Amino acid sequence: MLKINEIFYSIQGESSYAGWPTVFVRTSGCNLRCTYCDTTYAYYDGEKLSLDAICNEIKSYSAKYVCLTGGEPLLQPQSLQLMTSLCDLGYFVSLETSGSISCKTVDKRVKKIIDIKTPGSGELDSFLMENLLYATALDEFKFVICSEDDFFWAEDFVKRNLSKNTNLILYSPSFKAVEENWLAKKILLEKSPARLQLQLHKYIWPPESRGV
Numbered sequence: 674m675l676k677i678n679e680i681f682y683s684i685q686g687e688s689s690y691a692g693w694p695t696v697f698v699r700t701s702g703c704n705l706r707c708t709y710c711d712t713t714y715a716y717y718d719g720e721k722l723s724l725d726a727i728c729n730e731i732k733s734y735s736a737k738y739v740c741l742t743g744g745e746p747l748l749q750p751q752s753l754q755l756m757t758s759l760c761d762l763g764y765f766v767s768l769e770t771s772g773s774i775s776c777k778t779v780d781k782r783v784k785k786i787i788d789i790k791t792p793g794s795g796e797l798d799s800f801l802m803e804n805l806l807y808a809t810a811l812d813e814f815k816f817v818i819c820s821e822d823d824f825f826w827a828e829d830f831v832k833r834n835l836s837k838n839t840n841l842i843l844y845s846p847s848f849k850a851v852e853e854n855w856l857a858k859k860i861l862l863e864k865s866p867a868r869l870q871l872q873l874h875k876y877i878w879p880p881e882s883r884g885v
């Protein structure tokens with residue numbers, strides 16, 4: 674059983690999968706409390722569902738992509754089995770995680786989107802450095818940038834820890850904290866290796882709506 678906050682069908686707004694129709698499975702519970710969190714409703718609320726029930730609901734949509742998100746999905750060990758089952762069923766599966774819990778046993782077919790917390794998140798140092806060892810070529814590293822200090826912190830982290838990796842590096846402006854065009858210019862001026870990521874879903878849906 675997994676405690677699930679919601680399952681919904683929408684457009685993926687982030688990562689290299691942005692734009693794909695996707696079924697989102699949002700697990701309940703998070704071990705962090707980021708300053709900009711927009712899913713505080715997932716901290717506690719949820720319903721316990723069997724893996725079969727979750728898979729059946731996913732199958733009721735016609736999507737090929739499934740994104741396991743939270744909260745923090747890795748807080749519930751059964752998330753691992755769910756991801757493997759979905760890969761076996763032929764889905765492209767992505768996992769959104771803060772990297773604060775070991776990713777060692779995540780199925781290698783899963784694309785991990787690892788959100789490394791910047792100082793502005795209020796959760797600096799939550800990232801488990803050992804997770805760098807478990808990254809596969811599929812995985813992507815994301816940094817939510819809340820300020821100029823965050824930008825340079827992320828640049829330094831990437832330079833020190835990810836310069837030899839071929840993984841996609843994503844910088845996402847913290848919604849309403851920094852301007853998108855400011856971050857775009859910063860990436861160009863500083864010759865950053867990062868790709869600008871805008872949260873597509875925030876532009877195509879009104880704030881209360883996350884899809885159909």
Ligand code: SF4
Pocket residue numbers: 703704705706707709710711712713743744745771
């Ligand atoms: S890790 Fe994600 S869900 Fe948890 S507090 Fe931070 S933004 Fe919210």
